[in-house]
Amino acid sequence: ACTRDPDSHVREWACFGLGHQLGSAHAHDIVDTPELREALAACLTDPAGAVRQDAATGLALRGDERGLAAIGEWLERFETDGVTEGVLDALEEAPRSRFVARLEAIAAAQPDRRSAAEALEACRAALVR
Numbered sequence: 001a002c003t004r005d006p007d008s009h010v011r012e013w014a015c016f017g018l019g020h021q022l023g024s025a026h027a028h029d030i031v032d033t034p035e036l037r038e039a040l041a042a043c044l045t046d047p048a049g050a051v052r053q054d055a056a057t058g059l060a061l062r063g064d065e066r067g068l069a070a071i072g073e074w075l076e077r078f079e080t081d082g083v084t085e086g087v088l089d090a091l092e093e094a095p096r097s098r099f100v101a102r103l104e105a106i107a108a109a110q111p112d113r114r115s116a117a118e119a120l121e122a123c124r125a126a127l128v129r
Helices: 007-019 034-041 051-059 065-076 087-095 097-109 114-127
Strands: none
Touching: 007 034, 034 051, 034 097, 051 065, 051 087, 065 087, 065 097, 087 114, 097 114
């Protein structure tokens, strides 16, 4: 219900709580239900960018293609829009090899950005799994 609240801050915290605080993708104990995924997916078109990001990264942590597609689009727009720490953190926790090339470009453009290097390393490791 909170993901549909009129206040964008409430929606953001609801998406963050559902997407990121119910277990860990690293530990493979992340809570994952169809209802949870649909609540997050409904927020992918939210007018507030922070809500969209928390919804997309929460879905990506569960391997849901809708969240991964949103992350891919953000990575493609890095040169014009940048990329947030939340997106990079999600890729480190639930890496996907398909993002290696974009992360290489981001890490090259921002060599001192540790989160980009860590996400890239995790996604490279996913290539060999």
